[in-house]
Amino acid sequence: MAAQTKPRVLVSDKLSETAVQIFRDRGIEVDFEPNLGKDKDRLLEVIGQYDGLAIRSNTKVTEKIIAAATNLKVIGRAGIGVDNVDIPEASKKGIIVMNTPFGNSITTAEHAIAMMFAVARQIPEANASTHAGKWEKSKFMGVELYNKTLGVIGAGNIGGIVCDRAVGLKMKVVAYDPFLSEERATQLGVTKVELDELLARADFITLHVPMTDKTRNILSRENIAKTKKGVRIINCARGGLVDEDALAEALTSGHVAGAALDVFAVEPATESPLFNMPNVVCTPHLGASTTEAQENVALQVAEQMSDYLLTGAVTNALNMPSVTAEEAAVMGPWIKLAGHLGNFAGQMTEEPVRAINVLYDGAPSRMNLKALDCAVIAGILKSANPDVNLVSAPIVAKERGIKLSTTTQEKAGAFDGYIKITVVTDKRERSLAGTVFSDGKPRFIQIKGINIDAEIGEHMLYTTNEDVPGIIGLLGATMGKNGVNIANFTLGRSGVGQDAIALLYLDQALDQKVVETLEGTGMFQQVRPLKFEVA
Template sequence: MTKPRVLISDKMDPNAAKIFAERGCDVDVITDKTPDELAAMIGDYDGLAIRSSTKVTKQILDAATNLKVIGRAGIGVDNVDIPYASAKGVVVMNTPFGNSITTAEHAIALMFALARQLPEANAQTQAGKWPKNDFMGVEVTGKTLGLIGAGNIGSIVASRALGLRMKVVAFDPFLTADRAIEMGVEKADLDTLLAKADFITLHTPLTDQTRNVLSRENLAKTKKGVRIINCARGGLIDEEALKEALDSGQVAGAALDVFATEPAKESPLFGTPNFICTPHLGASTNEAQVNVALQVAEQMADYLVNGGVTNALNMPSLSAEEAPKLKPYTNLALKLGSLVGQLAHDNLDNIAIEVEGAAAELNIKPITAAVLAGFMRRFSDAVNMVNAPFLAKERGFDIREVRHDKTGAYHTLVRVTVNTAQGPRSVAGTLFANSEARLVEIFGISLEAELEGNMLYIVNEDAPGFIGRVGTALGEAGLNIGTFHLGRRSAGGEAVLLLSMDAAIPEAVLKQLGTLPGVKTVKALKF
């Protein structure tokens, strides 16, 4: 079996390469390449490990014909075109926890620097002055810290602030009342936070909803003399408005580790009194750099070798332990989705995935992704479990997942249903010996079959002699039947014939079969 090949294109801890090798990957460390040079070589690799320097653009992704996963050693993925990577079927991972403590500590450090005006005092002292009376700081003890974003990093900041005997007020739409109590913080809306906070620190990703969360309007709502720290993402604060607030005294001080445009060679804030900045150092400690490099290598290797998905931004998580257990189910789901996609004639816009029995106890998201991957192959062969949900959403599909606690005739069952002009149509399958995929129902007719290779699907009126006529027609065309599966609604009613064939069926033979008495539908299938 060929080993997956991984390219590390940015400088990172050398132990990352060792982890890739130990876990069954061939790895090359080639850094400082231009976009054109990277595009010329990326086609040879299954995985790409990056930090912030490599820009994974449409150009790179178009050239990455074998690429399966991109791993960012760090949190931010602004340098990766995630929507296009998703469309190309490439998993994008980051390491959101490897530098959490480091970033939180940097925010606390900047808070102290603001409170005691440390950079200015240091500069003047080293310039030969002794400005003992020029710098009057404030204590943080007893002050209120406003936390915008109470996720992983925000919760660490809250913990440190509480240890400093500060009060913490948190605004986060995803923060539950129980979690706020557990953290020891007051859950509040944004306006309440702005009115109460002596210090405000931001720990939220940059989205359409969070862009300029500290806008000119919101800065005007803050408590006069507030101090603001941002170690999260540039763009969360209106930098022009922040300068005006600093000049007016509405904001007593601000410390930014991140800017809307980076590298920040110029900014309206530069030179403003009571403003401190650092060049995106939130993750810059020896410990954090080692942690994120090791984590990204472990995650990527798990995906390439075992199918485990951790911290992916465009695919449901799937542990390395879950992956082998789910593999037979995703194989079954892929085939059921493919069957529906090949048989559907309508312009379908909805699909339901139901699981029951043993399947209901599993992570349903990979099963859904596999059904969609099989189904969406009616549009393109380049569809996989990564880009199928993206493509389905792009086409406006309504996707429904249903989990049944009951166990029916089979110990496990996956059912796929679509709505057609003729009403709902569904197919269902199970696993034999917990590993072998079997079709057990097609459009309401019980029928047991493997879905493999070239197959022939026929819907006909049940009548004596029909099977013989089909066999004769195929024999005369020199086509050999592998397996034979038959089901019907009732005697003399509608019947389904599903044959596995040793070779693809020519169009002329399909047309001939369509002329046989009682035939309603003839379709060649491929799995």
């Protein structure tokens, strides 16, 4: 019997020698070429020899590289960002893409705290002045952090660490996060508030949310105007969360007393309206730049890749649930359905989710429920945090105090099987169900207890209304006037003259002006554009 070939890994960016040694100690052949990632032609030439590729940010794993990677099974990114990896192409080739989403958390949180101290005491300017031979003691009058109110926008992994550190500094902490439960807030020692209250109360504001359509310019000109005069703003999360022009104007007027930014809307940031302004501290995206963080993510990615190549265990995968190859062939369409159901509910839910109840009927009840659960949770959380994936979803849900319960039953209806989810908040319960047809395509079959049969598309529109004549014509005419083509139109109602819903599958995204037009008719209770990943 021939000896089994050892897996072979290429490290094409600068990982620590300790991380490289992990591969060797686990019995994996490893080639450590830390500058190869910058040479795309050479990488293209050799990538076909390897089972695994360990990278940081310098290696660009493009469609062309993936096409040449004939033996590649896993790509491991030491860090959280995977913009340099073509994940859809990797998925098509069956290549798992892993990252290390929690390795930088403490480092990034500490940088935010350091930036808060720096702007509170004007340390960078005082340092420059003193180095210049001046002694301007009276010029740099700072403020204490003690007993001040810190507003934390986003109390997830990093934001939660910031809350903990701020409480230790004896600050009063208020947090805005739609997914923060009262139990988790109590555990952190913070007060959960709405965004407007946070803006009005906070002496310091720090941001710790991902960049989404909902969070883009969350500190807009309008919201900055709602802040307390003399507020100081810190952003070590993502560029684009703060309107930089509006912030510069507020600093000039004196409404904002200071700001500290580690991230910018355009990076590398070679110019900005905030540069060279008094009491504005700027650093070049250093949130994850500590020796410990870089070492941690390197060691973590080496362990994860080794586990997968040697045992098949999947950790922190961005494009695959933790299922076996045999299960994946059968479960694929059901995992997609579970994600679509969760994503639908997530896009419809703006208040904190307390619980998720899932019913598996028939065929899916006999599958790997853990993977299906992960898909449901990830779908729900993705609208608020696009970094959530099938592996990290349960961790994020646990952090936010979301309770998950599942029930299984034998086939009980007209379908071979279906999945029904119920999302519970303080204000309401929202239920919807779906199935997979024999063609392998997921479908929505029930919303709010109303039976439907809806194909799922990338761009959709969901409306609710009282069952009255004219709704179909109104929706069709409005779409037509605005050049929006309807691929599929599904209706349902609970009874004559009672609650009714419409679900439109559209060929393009819907402009906000079309939504506002429909809302302005007074005919609808809800008008909600939806987006699904259907590839």
